[in-house]
Amino acid sequence: MSGGDTEDLRWSHAALNCRDIDATAEFYCRWFGFVRAAAFPVGDTKIVFLRKGDAYLELFQAAEGPADDAARGDGPVRAGTLRHIALRTDDIDRVLARMGPQAQVSLGPLCFDEFVPGWRSVWVKDPDGTVVEISQGYKDQTTGGEDDAQRH
Template identity: 70%
Template sequence: MKWSHVALNCRDLDATEEFYRRWFGFERAHSFPAGGSRIVFLRRGDAYLELFQASDGPPGGDGPTAAGTLRHLALQTGDVDRVLAGMGSHAQVTLGPMSFDEFIPGWRTVWLTDPDGTVVEVSQGFRSTP
């Protein structure tokens, strides 16, 4: 298991992306359509930020949606199913497992909560592509 990323909810995706690019040296690694919006991954070395368009709606299975809040934190594994099996009943799944092969072949993710309700994404197969 290794660290993957932190997901942030943003009022303005473009302004938030520009902030982290200009002041902290992040570069765009990926951008994917998501409903009527998009998800943007920024990268600086091994550090990733995942940016979501904020909404006033209720929290989803992947975390809260309000602007300025942490949506979820994410860890990378070689096998999502093995992690879930190892956790047994301690895996309080809120969403998934889901496949994102249409964006990156082999990318698969599940979201669950820790004891305090923080959403934790456990993902396999995510990688930067040129």
């Protein structure tokens, strides 16, 4: 079974829901060699990107209380669960057009120019309901490498 031309899609990241973003970031940096690549404010919390080579982890604050089991357009929010997987491309619109009606969009496309100019994402669901983010234009905020990873 072929889905057509997919050469423009590359692995991007896995997104994790965390009880304590800083503790989770420290764990992956200390024990697995990730470095802090970016952090963005979101309301009263933040989103943190960790990088090891070409692999990224995106860390979200987990929901607390009755909403723990709720799913949003970008995936489930309960601590200890995978929120979504992500692929990157140079052209989200082309990917969505190629997918046609099989693109079950759950959120977006959204623009994140206030954080990184040109960064856009859309979230779609696979046949089992797993959320897949398709992103274009993301770039790391930091340039200092390991030293930046130790400063949470």
